[in-house]
Each structure stands twice: as structure tokens, then as C-alpha cells.
Amino acid sequence: MMQEVKNKRLRNWLALFLIGFFVLGTIHSCHYYRLEKKLDPEDAEFLSKVRYIITKQEEHLFLDMPKEERKEFIEEFWKRRDPDPTTEENxxxxxxxxxxxxxxxxxxxxxxxxxxxxxxxxxxxxxxxxxxxxxxxxxxxxxxxxxxxxxxxxxxxxxxxxxxxxxxxxxxxxxxxxxxxxxxxxxxxxxxxxxxxxxxGDARIFDFKWQVKKKIKDDATVEGVILVDIPYTSFWFKQDEEGKLRTAVHLRVEIRNAQGEIVWEKEKSFPVVTTEEELKNFRGQKLEIEMPLSLTSQQTQLFKAKPGKIYAILKEETSGDLLRKVLEFKL
Incomplete structure (x- = not known):
């Protein structure tokens, strides 16, 4: 009897896990579907034409980044596939x-x-x-x-x-x-x-995932946190005299109103220190960093009528790689 109860609980937990996994996957897909629908004709044409050769990671990068950065992405996209960079033509x-x-x-x-x-x-x-x-x-x-x-x-x-x-x-x-x-x-x-x-295999594409969690308090202020996940495979490390691997990531966050004016901004550096042995164990894992967010009641008023945008600009110290992503910011 006890075994039957355990099996039933296990089945229930498994069903809940599968439902949760399906819901999260659907939300993730809907996010990129909405971004794709908002592309201007030129960017939509590029994404359509390269559908057979673009990786899912590259596609998500392209959709997440601000419009003004996509031209550089397209140039890098073709450069990575150039069989002979010494010639003028790709x-x-x-x-x-x-x-x-x-x-x-x-x-x-x-x-x-x-x-x-x-x-x-x-x-x-x-x-x-x-x-x-x-x-x-x-x-x-x-x-x-x-x-x-x-x-x-x-x-x-x-x-x-x-x-x-x-x-x-x-x-x-x-x-x-x-x-x-x-x-x-x-x-x-x-x-x-x-x-x-x-x-x-060994290719390295600098990327990160992020989300914003926020709460409007009774006094109309906003408190929240920006959560950023960076795959360890995104980093280039330098080895110091002690044999440790070091780099750092610099995170800058900007919140802009509908007119593009900066309402809130913050920067912070996060050192990353590890060893070769630890790095092997980090395969498939991500570095998680947080940045607190706080808006005054006067600042929150600027987003009541029209939503703004929040930008995350992440730079990896050793390689100099820089990536910007943008989300809608509304209250």
C-alpha cells in the first residue's frame, strides 16, 4: 500500500514537472516570436534568408539586441563563415x-x-x-x-x-x-x-540571459533586481602568477523613457576567478550575477503613460567583447 502511495506521488510530481517545463518552453518561444514580429523589413529579410544556417543561439542573440547593433551582428555573422578571410569577397x-x-x-x-x-x-x-x-x-x-x-x-x-x-x-x-x-x-x-x-565544439559566442524582477511599493517607488546568467564558455581567462584564471564582467544597466532619455543607470564590475580544474567542472554551468534596482516615485511617474526600455550592456574584460540587450520596461 505504501509503495502504491509513493508511486502515485512520484507520478504526480513528474506530471507537474512536465507541465512546468512545457509552460516555461512556451513562454520562451512566445518571447522570441513577439520579437521577430517586431523586426523591421530589412532585419526580417536577413533572418528569413539565413534560416538554414543560423544557429538557435545566434538567432536569439539577434532578436534580443537593439536595432542599432544588428548591422554589426550581420557583418560578424558572415565573417565567421568566410572560408578565406584573405580575399576581398566572402x-x-x-x-x-x-x-x-x-x-x-x-x-x-x-x-x-x-x-x-x-x-x-x-x-x-x-x-x-x-x-x-x-x-x-x-x-x-x-x-x-x-x-x-x-x-x-x-x-x-x-x-x-x-x-x-x-x-x-x-x-x-x-x-x-x-x-x-x-x-x-x-x-x-x-x-x-x-x-x-x-x-x-570549441567555438565561443559571448552571450547572456537576463530578466528584471520588480515590485511597486505602497509609496509608488519601485524596488527590484536585474538577474544576469552568463555561460562560463563565454569567458576568456588570463592566468596569473599563482596559476589562477582571472577575468571580469562589467555590467551597465540603463532605463530610458519613451523619448529615449536616461531615467536610471547603474554600473558594476564582477570579478571571475577560477582554476583550470574548476573550469572543467563548470562546463554547461552559468555565472549568476545580480544588480539591485530602485526607482523613486517621481521616476515611476515617467512610465505610467508609455512604457520605456531597459538596456543591459555587458562587457567581458579579457576579450573586450561587448553585448547589449534590451527589454520593454513598463509599470
């Missing part, structure tokens, strides 16, 4: 956009731009197939219409179930394409493969 960028144009010309039968189709996506990411077999009358006596693209000895299969020109990718595991001898691949495939391997 071969990766040129080839990527060329393949989008080619996909639009090649795959015109699906009622949407060719680059947004399954065949267009594979063409853009991996280039023209070495061999392309088409079966417009069906594959076999009763099979659907098909296309099979070969990269080396690896087949990528597209099926047109109703033979109406709409092809769906049915080869879900494309991992073997990464292991085929890269001499068969075009420059884009090589550069993209190298970048993806790097970004999953």
Missing part, C-alpha cells in the same frame, strides 16, 4: 545567395519560392547533386513520383505523393552527408560543415 556568402537564386529557378512547381521547398533547402545546403534520378510517372508499379539525389554514394529521396509537383524530403538522417569525402562537395558545403562542427 565566397560562402556569395555562394549561399547564388544557390537561393538557383533554387528559385529550378523548383518552381510548388506554389512557393523554390528556396523554401525541401529540394531547395537541400540544394542550398549541399549544392547540386552529383546524380539526379527523376521518376515523374512513379517509382515502381504503384509507387509515388520521386526524385533521388546522390551525393557520393548517399541517396537523398524526395517523394511527390500525389504527383502534383510538390516534393517532400523523406531522408530524415542527413548525417552521412557530413562524412562523405569533402572533395565531392562545393565550397559552400565545406565551409558550412566546418562551421557547424566548430560551433558545436
Amino acid at each position: 565566397e560562402f556568402k556569395l555562394e549561399y545567395y547564388n544557390r537561393i537564386e538557383q533554387a528559385n529557378e529550378l523548383f518552381v512547381s510548388e506554389g512557393r519560392p523554390g528556396w523554401l521547398t525541401d529540394r531547395g533547402r537541400i540544394y542550398i545546403l549541399f549544392g547540386p547533386p552529383m546524380e539526379r534520378m527523376t521518376y515523374p510517372m512513379g517509382y515502381g508499379p504503384a509507387g509515388p513520383c520521386q526524385e533521388i539525389w546522390y551525393y557520393g554514394g548517399f541517396p537523398v529521396v524526395f517523394v511527390d505523393e500525389y504527383c502534383n509537383g510538390t516534393y517532400r524530403l523523406v531522408t530524415y538522417d542527413l548525417t552521412p552527408l557530413r562524412t562523405i569525402n569533402l572533395r565531392y562537395m562545393h565550397e559552400l558545403s565545406m565551409a558550412q560543415s566546418q562551421f557547424q562542427q566548430t560551433i558545436r
Whole structure:
């Protein structure tokens, strides 16, 4: 009997955990969905066009940062993928956009731009197939219409179930394409493969997550705290004479009214000291820092009619990396 009660409690806790996890994930997704809807046409166009190669971390960085910083982000985005920085042209960028144009010309039968189709996506990411077999009358006596693209000895299969020109990718595991001898691949495939391997491995992107917790008190003042989480993988460290690893992060927070005027600001430095052994144990963990927030009743009046914005500017001392993020501030 006792065991049944324990099992029931365990199931209840598990159900609550899964519900909480789902709710948090939904809130997180809605946050970035709203930010994407607010993008101006130029930024929205960039984000749409690079959907096949941008990482989720890069996408969130782009959406979180202020409008005026996105131009520099875009430049760095392409610079990281440049296979030969010694040349004037970025071969990766040129080839990527060329393949989008080619996909639009090649795959015109699906009622949407060719680059947004399954065949267009594979063409853009991996280039023209070495061999392309088409079966417009069906594959076999009763099979659907098909296309099979070969990269080396690896087949990528597209099926047109109703033979109406709409092809769906049915080869879900494309991992073997990464292991085929890269001499068969075009420059884009090589550069993209190298970048993806790097970004999953030792690549370092300076990033942080943050939130603002605040409470309006009875006297109309506001008390709160700014919480910032920074992955330890974001840091560059210097080793001191004792063998310890040191750096620091400098946090500046600005609250601006609807006219862009600074209403409240504060700065603080946070030293980070660790050892190589400790750093290994920190893999996947984050440094958590806090900054208190306090607004007078006169300051809070400025946000009654229209919301303002709160900016977090974080700088890492050793590398000099600087990142700004912005949130709406309303009371």
C-alpha cells in the first residue's frame, strides 16, 4: 500500500514537472516570436534568408539586441563563415545567395519560392547533386513520383505523393552527408560543415540571459533586481602568477523613457576567478550575477503613460567583447 502511495506521488510530481517545463518552453518561444514580429523589413529579410544556417543561439542573440547593433551582428555573422578571410569577397556568402537564386529557378512547381521547398533547402545546403534520378510517372508499379539525389554514394529521396509537383524530403538522417569525402562537395558545403562542427565544439559566442524582477511599493517607488546568467564558455581567462584564471564582467544597466532619455543607470564590475580544474567542472554551468534596482516615485511617474526600455550592456574584460540587450520596461 505504501509503495502504491509513493508511486502515485512520484507520478504526480513528474506530471507537474512536465507541465512546468512545457509552460516555461512556451513562454520562451512566445518571447522570441513577439520579437521577430517586431523586426523591421530589412532585419526580417536577413533572418528569413539565413534560416538554414543560423544557429538557435545566434538567432536569439539577434532578436534580443537593439536595432542599432544588428548591422554589426550581420557583418560578424558572415565573417565567421568566410572560408578565406584573405580575399576581398566572402565566397560562402556569395555562394549561399547564388544557390537561393538557383533554387528559385529550378523548383518552381510548388506554389512557393523554390528556396523554401525541401529540394531547395537541400540544394542550398549541399549544392547540386552529383546524380539526379527523376521518376515523374512513379517509382515502381504503384509507387509515388520521386526524385533521388546522390551525393557520393548517399541517396537523398524526395517523394511527390500525389504527383502534383510538390516534393517532400523523406531522408530524415542527413548525417552521412557530413562524412562523405569533402572533395565531392562545393565550397559552400565545406565551409558550412566546418562551421557547424566548430560551433558545436570549441567555438565561443559571448552571450547572456537576463530578466528584471520588480515590485511597486505602497509609496509608488519601485524596488527590484536585474538577474544576469552568463555561460562560463563565454569567458576568456588570463592566468596569473599563482596559476589562477582571472577575468571580469562589467555590467551597465540603463532605463530610458519613451523619448529615449536616461531615467536610471547603474554600473558594476564582477570579478571571475577560477582554476583550470574548476573550469572543467563548470562546463554547461552559468555565472549568476545580480544588480539591485530602485526607482523613486517621481521616476515611476515617467512610465505610467508609455512604457520605456531597459538596456543591459555587458562587457567581458579579457576579450573586450561587448553585448547589449534590451527589454520593454513598463509599470
